[in-house]
Amino acid sequence: MEKISATADSSQMSFDDAISLTGREFLSRHPQATWPDWLDECVTRGGTRDSNGRWVVSYTIAYKEPLKPGEYWDNIQGRRVLCKTNPKTGSAQVIIHRRASAPPFVLFEVAIDARSGEATVLVDTDLSGLNRDDFE
Numbered sequence: 001m002e003k004i005s006a007t008a009d010s011s012q013m014s015f016d017d018a019i020s021l022t023g024r025e026f027l028s029r030h031p032q033a034t035w036p037d038w039l040d041e042c043v044t045r046g047g048t049r050d051s052n053g054r055w056v057v058s059y060t061i062a063y064k065e066p067l068k069p070g071e072y073w074d075n076i077q078g079r080r081v082l083c084k085t086n087p088k089t090g091s092a093q094v095i096i097h098r099r100a101s102a103p104p105f106v107l108f109e110v111a112i113d114a115r116s117g118e119a120t121v122l123v124d125t126d127l128s129g130l131n132r133d134d135f136e
Contacts, residue, residue, distance in 0.1 A: 013114040018047060018055035021119060022110045026059065030108075030127055038132045041080050043107060055112040056122075060104035061135045071095070082136075105135065 022045075047057035067073075071084045074092070082095040107130075109123040 013055065013112065013117065015047065015055065018057050018110075018112050018114075019045065021112060021117075022047075022057040022059075022108070025110060025119065025121065026108050029124060035127060036130060036132065038135075039127065039130070042135050044104070049114075050111065053114055055114055057110050057112065058106055058123075059108040060106050061130075062100060062104045063102050064134060064136050065098075065100055 042061050044060050044062070045057070046060070047055055050056050068084075070087060071082060073080055074083045075081075076094070082098065083092050084095055085091070086093055105125075106123045107125045107127075108121075110119050110121050112119040
């Protein structure tokens with residue numbers, strides 16, 4: 001775990017501030033020119049407060065899951081989304097959430113003390129070892 005320092009006033013650090021700090025740290029370690037071309041479309045960015053009041057921000061990637069009957073991938077407004085066909089109406093529906101059989105792969109994770117702004121990198125994955133065929 002490596003500690004980093006926030007440059008902004010952290011006494012009132014919001015979730016948006018924590019996301020921004022995490023993004024800057026990720027980019028400093030992994031310039032966008034080094035990313036696999038598929039990475040940005042597959043990464044989910046999110047976070048929560050832990051029991052110590054720290055923001056824990058994670059970049060995750062879902063492992064590939066077999067599609068269920070009627071499901072398919074579509075490109076909507078530049079984003080790859082999971083859809084399904086309603087068997088009764090034949091209309092397309094976007095799947096907002098589906099329970100995965102395995103937890104997502106944590107690519108990058110940072111814990112940020114909301115009072116001091118001190119941040120600790122918990123997970124930092126080497127991007128060159130990622131295989132697109134493993135992820136959705």
